[in-house]
Amino acid sequence: MSLGRPRISVCGSINMDHVSYVRVAPGAGETVVGQGFHESVGGKGASQAVAAARAGGSVEIIGAVGDDTYGLLLRSSLMDAAVGTSGLRSIAGRTGMAHIVVDDQGENAVVVVPGANASMTGLTKVEEQRIALSDVFLTQLELPMTVVEAGLRAARGAGVKTVLTPAPVLTAPLTQTVLDYVDVLVPNIHEAEVLTGEPYPLKAAHALLDAVPEVVITLGADGCLHLDREGLPLWIPAFNVAAKDTSGARDTFVGAFTVARMAGRSVVPALRWASAAAAIAVQGQGATNAMPHRAEIDRLFAGTPRQRRPVD
Known part of the structure; x- marks a missing residue:
C-alpha cells in the first residue's frame, strides 16, 4: 500500500540542541574531554514535526x-524540513x-532550559482552528500542562485523532481528565x-488501557509493544543496528x-515501518539531523521480513 499525505498538527517544545559526544558521560564533579559537538533543531515538538x-x-x-538568533535559525530550519x-x-x-551528552553506547543525558516554551500556557482561536483542520494531533509534556490539555481538548472536539507522548513523565501529574482526550x-x-x-511492559500496557484505548510502549533495542482494546498484544522487534545516538529515536x-497509520496502513506494518525509521535515526547524530525521509524508510522496511508474535 502506498502512503498518502495525512495532515498532522504538532503542539510542542522547540529547542536549540547543543550536543556533546563523549566516550563516557561525566559523573558529579567530573570533567571529561568531548569527542565532538554540534547544534541542531530539538525539542520533542519540533522533533516529532520534522520526523512526520x-x-x-x-x-x-x-x-x-524567542526573538533571538536561535529563534530565527529554528524557524528557518523547520521551514527547510x-x-x-x-x-x-x-x-x-x-x-x-x-x-545533551551522548556516550559511546548512544545513550544520552539531557538538561532542558524551557525559555520561550514556558510562554505557551494556552491556545488562540486560530491555533485551535489549525488543530481542527488536521487529521491527527501530536503533543508531549515539554510544554505547560494547560496548553497540552487545551490542544487535546480542541482536537477531540473537532473529531481529530490524538497521540500523546508522556515525556518528560515527571513534569506534571497526567490526570484522567487529560487522558480522556487521548486516543x-x-x-x-x-x-x-x-x-x-508496573515494571513489566505487558502488565503496564494492560493497566494503561484502563485510561486510553490504544498503547504503544517503546522498548529501545527490544522493539515495541502494542496493545489496544480490540486485539492481542503485539511485539515488534527492533532492527539490529549499531546505535550512535538515541536522542531522537x-x-x-x-x-x-x-x-x-493515518495513511491507512494496518497496525503491524505501521509499527514495523516506524521501527525502520527509528533504526535509521539512531545510526546518525542529533535528534533531527539523522531523521530519515520516506524513501530511506521504505528501503529498510522492504529489505527485512516483517515479524509478529504476541508478547509472553
Missing part, C-alpha cells in the same frame, strides 16, 4: 521561539535550549512503569507511525 514531515506527512507546528510554521509564535526573550499513548518502558507502577518512531 520527512516520513511524508503534511505538518504544521504550534509552539514558540517542510514543516509549516504559521503557528510558530515569536516572543520576547530566549529560545528554549537543551544541553494513542506512546510511553517508553520507564514512563510506562512510572505511570502504572522515539520522536522519529512517533512521527513515522502516525504518518503510516
